[in-house]
Amino acid sequence: MTSTKAVERVLGAVHAKRKGETLGDETLAAVLEDYLGGRIADYQMAALLATVACTGLTRTETVALTRAYVHSGSTLDLSALGRRVVDKHSTGGVGDKVSLFVVPVVAACGVPVAKLTGQGLGFMGGTTDKLSSISGLRMDLGTEEVIDVLNRTGMVISGQSDDLVPGDLATYALRDVTGTVDSLPLIAASIMSKKIAAGTQGVVLDVKYGPGGVVGSEQEATELATLMLRIAQEVGLPARAVLSDMQQPLGYAVGNSLELVEALNALQGKWVPRYTELCVTIAQLMLQLGRPELDAVAAAAEVSEAITSGRALATFRTWVEAQGGDTAQIDDPSKLPSAPHVATVRAASDGWITGIEARTIGTAATQLGAGRFTYEQQIDHGAGLLLGRQVGDRVRTGDVLAELYGTVDDVDAIVATLGAAFRIEDHEPDLKPVVTAILGGKRAVEAPVDGGPAENPAPSNPSPWW
Structure with missing residues (x-):
């Protein structure tokens, strides 16, 4: 049941942030405790979160919110x-x-x-x-x-x-x-x-x-x-x-x-x-x-x-x-869950792969059953896709770009979308390190870390699948 004092506190925090004021440690901890205790409604807490998303938090406020989260439950002692x-x-x-x-x-x-x-x-x-x-x-x-x-x-x-x-x-x-x-x-x-x-x-x-x-x-x-x-x-x-x-x-x-x-x-x-x-x-x-x-x-x-x-x-x-x-x-x-092969995406032209739209790949895997659009959704552990190439690889027309696994009704639409996700051009791209x-530590350093695995060069066309 909501509490008048708790509602006043969360609305006061919303108004304070809108005016550019800083929220104290006690206020953030109390509002969080009120929300967990059911003394303020979802929409009132959502108003504060939306205000924070727009106005931001100071470093002090962010640390205070972090501590409030930690103290809201138990901790592990290792x-x-x-x-x-x-x-x-x-x-x-x-x-x-x-x-x-x-x-x-x-x-x-x-x-x-x-x-x-x-x-x-x-x-x-x-x-x-x-x-x-x-x-x-x-x-x-x-x-x-x-x-x-x-x-x-x-x-x-x-x-x-x-x-x-x-x-x-x-x-x-x-x-x-x-x-x-x-x-x-x-x-x-x-x-x-x-x-x-x-x-x-x-x-x-x-x-x-x-x-x-x-x-x-x-x-x-x-x-x-x-x-x-x-x-x-x-x-x-x-x-x-x-x-x-x-x-x-x-x-x-x-x-x-x-x-x-x-x-x-x-x-x-x-x-x-x-x-x-x-x-x-x-x-x-x-x-x-x-x-x-x-x-x-x-x-x-x-x-x-x-x-x-x-x-x-x-x-x-x-x-x-x-x-x-x-x-x-x-x-x-090979004893791990697997899904049936449903399609292959192939290169439509010769050239160098200069880009792969990662989000499109991830969305396609979700559509195949590997991911979920809601937390309650069941997933297919065997579903997903295997890329045949990465950015910087040279391909010829017909080379495999991806293999799709899963259960889906409109696989042709996914194949068409994935084909467009691979950008193929006539020049070798400048590769950015991962x-x-x-x-x-004492300072920021450039990557990779010194002493990295320079003795393990990648093969020239290094797909482990085909």
Whole structure:
């Protein structure tokens, strides 16, 4: 039941922000508590969120909102492990399967990784959906189970529990239906509150920008990364941020089990252009946060050894078993869910691929059944598509650009749309690196990280599928 005092408080906050005033810590915490307690209505909280989306928040307000989210529920205490536990977060993108690679790699290097994640919505898949392709794998661990699996395997990936930052869960659901998802302060507070509440002692933030991500431009990505790093600094959380370009999908696979297979291939040491480079960079940074005595060269060497020795893949398999998953599907990925092949997209002319519209690719995968347009929608874990080429590849008329898998009524329309998503021209494009900057620490540095895997050059036409 709504409360007169609570309604006055939230409307007062709305009027204050409209006049350019700063909201205090107590006001933000009280309004959030009122909303969770049912003392103000959805439309009143939506009014405040919309006002914030238009006027912004100061750094002080953003930190205060982050703390209010954290204190709205329980927190995890991972100090009993006796080692620094790290995490990574991605703002999301088409084909983003980075967690499937970096978490077991870093864990195999002796740094525990605890990751709480969620399902996807729209053109970007979620880590939970990709991992749920594994039969029996539990993604709903309780707090004690999270700590137990982390102790036993060195890594844990689980869905976010309802009692962890419930204030963020409630307001995010409201933001999703009120057009306020893309507010940078709200994004920053949402992301960082979960990292702080999860009890990790170091985090690498993968901020993706471009048509295949949530953030449109590199400038916006820099602003968001800087804001999150400032929040981390305010609460004493060691953090780094990677800016990654999402002008095209990441890797070749887009779809849940398809992406899992690609990640397993990479864990076996198979080079996947752009994807492997980004993963190795993030893994190295996570390792340095967990073991600050390592310099970039030493960290890169350990990451490389964890992959080539097979320890990273073995760590992933052990973790799958610990959370009830079918390890036979890891040993033989052909046992993972699959969907029927429904169409092939081919090049209409000779030339160089100078662009691939990532959002169009992601939307097509969703239409094939790999994603959802509402949170209640069921997905087909085997659906999706496999790209035959990436930007910079030379093609001839008739070459395979994409293979489509799923169940769909009007596949011809999807094929026509996908054909237009590949821009083919008569000149070789200037290629932009997938990692464009690394922020945090003593200074911003150019990417890739020194000591990266220069000894693993990509093949000239490197599709692992055809």
